[in-house]
Amino acid sequence: MVVLAVCLSLLAVSGFAPIGEVTAQDEEDNETDAPHTNPDEASEEGDGDRVSDWLQDRLSDSLGDSNEQVSEGQYDQAREILGDDYDDYLEQYGEVSDEGGADEYEESRDNQTELIDAAEEYDATYEEYEEAREAGNDQRARELARELDSLADEIDEEGQAVNESQETIEEETGTDTSETREAVDDIRSDTQSTQQEIRDVEFIPTEITVETDSETASFDDPMTIDGTITTTDGAPVTNEQITLEIGDQTVQTTTDLTGSFTVEYRPTIESLEQTELEIDYTPEAQSEYGGDGTTIPVTIEQSEADVEITETTESVAFGEELSISGTVGANGVGAQNVPVAIFADGDRLGQVITDEDGTFEGTTELPANIRAGDIELRALASLNEQALTGSETTTSIEVTETPSTSDVAAEHTDESIYVEGLLATEDGTPIAGELVTLEFGGESVTVETEEDGSYETLVAVPDGAGPFVTVDAIYADDGSNIGDSSASTEVQVGEETLLIQISEFLGISWLATALSPINANYWLALAGLLLLSATGAYFLIGQRGNSTDSSAAGPSGSNSGASSTSSQESVALRMTLLESARELARTGDTDQAVERAYIAVRQDESGEGRADTHWEFYRNRQEGGFASEQINALRELTQRFERAAFSTFNVSQNDAEDAIEDAETLIDDS
Known part of the structure; x- marks a missing residue:
């Protein structure tokens, strides 16, 4: 006793x-914005069609007002009009519109923003151009004039994109977008008029004429192009270093005393369905001559490409740089502008483009999802129904395993368990995009790590759980180069009864049960x-x-x-x-x-x-x-x-x- x-x-x-x-986290008050209210909904009956029409008007008016600001050179205001208010209208329109159109309004806004940026850059460059002319710096003025040429073309392209999206909006919603399109056309027209005046002042106009030995071209059997560049008055452009844009290729050469040149054209990525070939003459930046272009008929025939890996990293681990270099060509001739996709153990790492001599090189950090061990590294010329066939080559490299560490913490909140954790290497480098399994009370969920290696989730308290629940965070992936790791934590989800205390103290595990x-x-x-x-x-x-x-x-x-x-x-x-x-x-x-x-x-x-x-x-x-x-x-x-x-x-x-x-x-x- x-x-x-x-x-x-x-x-x-x-x-x-x-x-x-129990260390219960105080719940913070969640402050949420009140839902947006359409003014028509508040002032009138506000059926769905009327609300949709009102929002269409606001969106279209915003695009039109933005164009007016561009015309006046008020670029910040033009952007502001397409800012938060436009986003609000767009969000509401997407919720109430039955016929769609929200995507088109968003695309139109994006195109309009590109147009604003190009127009602003054109104005700033034009000011520099005028300063160079006033200072008598003719070479600098010609350089800036060519930059303005490129920007004018960009404004024309972006303006065309805006109008195409506006036409789509009109077709899908019935909204009249003619005023917006007219405003954009005015911007394009004014820019081209200004640019033509600059060309007339700065450059001697030229003409390019070409002839070929055949209308058929292939990489193995290139087309020979003979051409001549003269002024519009007929004077030859002699001994001039020129750049020719032939299809998707860039060729540099020099004219002779008669203004003539000869080049070869080897198609690489051109479509087999292509029937015309554009040839553009681009003078040097400081040249007094203006550019010109022409087109010729062409039939593209296909050749087989050779892909070779010349050098690569032999051994690599997670987060380390993996480098690869190689060539693409045929019969010993390099092919330029060919996209080459790089794969590691079947997973795409990225893409590189061959340079003028057909070589390529690329570097990327090894991601976690490439398994450890000897793996296959593959280089694939990504071509389909083009002048060169798709081709590939492989080599082997070693991927070493990187040890990992796991951390996990849990907190009971209401009827749920908030779990957060971190997956990183032993030196603290976060591991993103990996799956961590959380096991608790006989149940499990899977979460994906964020860019900083962290994860968080909310899970329900398991049925029949005692006062404490153990949460195990387990990382184990045979398909990655990251070593396994795990962590555990215990969270109190209920009150510990006297029965449990007695059982634990006496060491009689069955007593409470x-x-x-x-x-x-x-x-x-x-x-x-x-x-x-x-x-x-x-x-x-x-x-x-x-x-x-x-x-x-x-x-x-x-x-x-x-x-x-x-x-x-x-x-x-x-x-x-x-x-x-x-x-x-x-x-x-x-x-x-x-x-x-x-x-x-x-x-x-x-x-x-x-x-x-x-x-x-x-x-x-x-x-x-x-x-x-x-x-x-x-x-x-x-x-x-x-x-x-x-x-x-x-x-x-x-x-x-x-x-x-x-x-x-x-x-x-x-």
Whole structure:
């Protein structure tokens, strides 16, 4: 009975409150904007068609107003009109429109923004051009005039794109977009007029004439092009270094004394269906001559391409640079402008373009999704129904595995568990785009890491979960070059009952399960009866053994003896618990050792404080004026107790021994 009374007194330390302190995150108020309200909805009946029409008008008016600002050179205002308000209208229109059109309005806005940028750059370059002319710097003026030529062409192209999207809007929604298109045409026309004036001032106009040995061209059998460049007055452009844009190729050559030149044309990426070939003469930037162009008929025949990898990184790991270089051509002649796709173990890494002599090179960081080991590196000429056939070549490289680390944390919020974590290499480099499996309470979900290697998700508390749920974050992917790693955390999702505390303290894992179906009032009453019986038996035995001493001592002696006995029992119990903790530590049961040492410290609590959680107990002692040495010892002990009681990781041997020393310090000073 005495042993039972001691056990019950130990259980009373923990009380009826949870041992673990729940650190619940305060929920932040989610501030959300009120939904947008269409003015017509507020002022009139506001059926869907009327709202849609109103929004179409706002969007179209915005595009028109933006064009007006471009015409006046107010580019910032032109952009602002297509800013937040336009986005709001666009979002609302997408929600209420039945006939679609939101995508077209968005595309039109994007094209309009490109037009604004080109027009603004044209104006800025034009100012530089005028300054160069005023300063008498003819060469610089001609350079800027050619830049203006390119920008004028860009304005024309972007303006055409705007009008095409406006025509689509009109076809799909019935909205009249003629005013917007007319405004864009005015911008295009004004720019071309200005540019023609610049050409007339800066450049001597030229004409290019060409003839070929055949209308058929292939890479293996190139077309020979003979040409002549003269001024419009017939004077030859002699000894001039020229650049010819022939289809998708760029060829540089020099005219002779008669203004003549001869070049070869080897088609590479031209479509087999192409029937005309454009040839444009582009003078040097500082030349006094203007450019010209012409077209000739052509029939493209296909040739087989050869792809070769000449050099590559031999061994590479995650995040390291993988380099590759090679050539594309046929019969020893390099092919320019050919797109080459690079694949590693079947996954596309990117694309490079061959230069004038057919060589290519590229560098990229190795992603995580390429498996470790010897893998195939492939270079593919990405061609289809073009002058050159698609072709490929492969080589082998070694991908080494990179160790990873996983971190995970969890917090209970309402009826869910918020989980966040991080996947990184051992040196802290984040690993993006990888899948991490979260296992909890017999369930699992998969999350993908973000660019910074982090992930977060909200999961439901598993059915039948106890007061604590262990969340395991597991990364294991045989298809990657990242090593496996895992992490665990424990989150409190419910109150830890007295049954569970009793079960954990006594080391009887089945106790809580066995007694949980019984009404709590019954087993609490039973525990109370046992405690009363034990107490009664203890005092009965004590009175029988000390009846003579009690009668001799009198009332005063009886009170003093009871107080002394209680104090001695408390000291003895503490010493017993500490010795038990030391023995547990010696046998390697470090978690139980720390818990036993912590219970020893709390043996002298009054009934009022026994329900305190471990951190409430610490704070109360901190506020109660404990000496700094005691507070430090209690804090260290509390932290180790929390790890021992609630973490999935065991307390180390050193930490267990330190916890016992902290407990001894606190007991000796009490």
